Amino acid sequence: xxxxxxxxxxxxxxxxxxxxxxxxxxxxxxxxxxxxxxxxxxxxxxxxxxxxxxxxxxxxxxxxxxxxxxxxxxxxxxxxxxxxxxxxxxxxxxxxxxxxxxxxxxxxxxxxxxxxxxxxxxxxxxxxxxxxxxxxxxxxxxxxxxxxxxxxxxxxxxxxxxxxxxxxxxxxxxxxxxxxxxxxxxxxxxxxxxxxxxxxxxxxxxxxxxxxxxxxxxxxxxxxxxxxxxxxxxxxx
Numbered sequence: 001x002x003x004x005x006x007x008x009x010x011x012x013x014x015x016x017x018x019x020x021x022x023x024x025x026x027x028x029x030x031x032x033x034x035x036x037x038x039x040x041x042x043x044x045x046x047x048x049x050x051x052x053x054x055x056x057x058x059x060x061x062x063x064x065x066x067x068x069x070x071x072x073x074x075x076x077x078x079x080x081x082x083x084x085x086x087x088x089x090x091x092x093x094x095x096x097x098x099x100x101x102x103x104x105x106x107x108x109x110x111x112x113x114x115x116x117x118x119x120x121x122x123x124x125x126x127x128x129x130x131x132x133x134x135x136x137x138x139x140x141x142x143x144x145x146x147x148x149x150x151x152x153x154x155x156x157x158x159x160x161x162x163x164x165x166x167x168x169x170x171x172x173x174x175x176x177x178x179x180x181x182x183x184x185x186x187x188x189x190x191x192x193x194x195x196x197x198x199x200x201x202x203x204x205x206x207x208x209x210x211x212x213x214x215x216x217x218x219x220x221x222x223x224x225x226x227x228x229x230x231x232x233x234x235x236x237x
Contacts (some may be wrong), residue, residue: 001115001227004029004048008040008063009055009079014100018053018079021107027227037061041069049074050118051095056080067092075117077110108226115230119187139165141172148172153189154213156181156197168214192228193221200231 005028009015015033022030031049034040037058044052054076056063064085067076070092078089081100089097095117096110138145148165157164158178165172174181182191188200192211196218204212209225211218220228 001118001230002027002029003050003114003118004031005051005053006030006032006034006040006043006049007053008034008037008058008066009053010035010058011055014055014079014102017102018107021102021104025104025108026111037063037066041066044070044074051075051077051114053077053079053098056082056085056089064088067094077114112226112230112233115227116233119231139172139174146172150189151199151201153199154202155199155216155218156189158195166216187231190224190228190231192224193219194223206232 003026005022007015007018007030009018012035015035019030019033022028031047032040032043034043038060040052041061052070052074054063054067056078057080058066063078063080067078067089070076072093074093076089076092076094078085078094078097079100079102080098083099086097096113098106098110135151136147136149138147140146148167152167152169154166154168156178157166159173161175161177163174163176163178163181165174178191178195178197182189182197185197189197190200191197198211198213198218202213204214206212206220209220211220
């Protein structure tokens with residue numbers, strides 16, 4: 001999932017560790033690394049991000065003090081060596097609370113929680129159902145331009161230079177790469193495999209690392225599993 005974030009921490013080693021985890025394990029954009037709260041406040045006045053990694057114990061302005069100054073749409077992942085602030089942290093728009101030293105395993109758990117949070121909230125917002133397409137788009141099929149409703153799509157399947165678009169009534173070959181199509185879509189469409197993008201609204205069940213849409217059984221690859229399960233967890237009762 002393409003999310004933007006910044007790191008706010010006065011400890012260079014802690015900043016470097018988070019930077020490495022973000023680069024190696026996510027598709028997020030790390031917009032800036034700030035070593036004190038005042039630098040971060042100046043940056044955030046000029047550029048919006050989806051969430052911040054925010055250390056609590058910092059000079060001049062603590063993480064808790066800064067959290068009260070952030071706009072409510074900026075979500076927070078607190079990072080600290082002290083567990084006693086955990087309860088107070090949820091007075092703010094907090095997604096997670098990470099205790100230092102942060103391990104890769106704990107970071108990956110936080111990644112699922114963060115991406116699941118944003119996936120669930122974006123899906124509930126009709127204004128971001130797709131990045132550019134609205135409720136439908138047109139595809140060229142022979143000499144025709146075919147109107148396709150997004151809600152009708154079951155899945156996209158990549159086939160070398162082509163993509164097969166599948167609905168309950170038809171299959172259409174599109175001369176485009178799956179990656180190019182993925183860049184134009186957001187929820188309810190999720191990449192689950194090098195060869196597949198699925199429509200979550202058409203998903204019937206998940207079993208044995210496979211997705212079932214109608215009679216189609218689609219594998220979930222390790223590369224996309226964490227992001228996909230993060231989306232599912234946002235809808236889990």
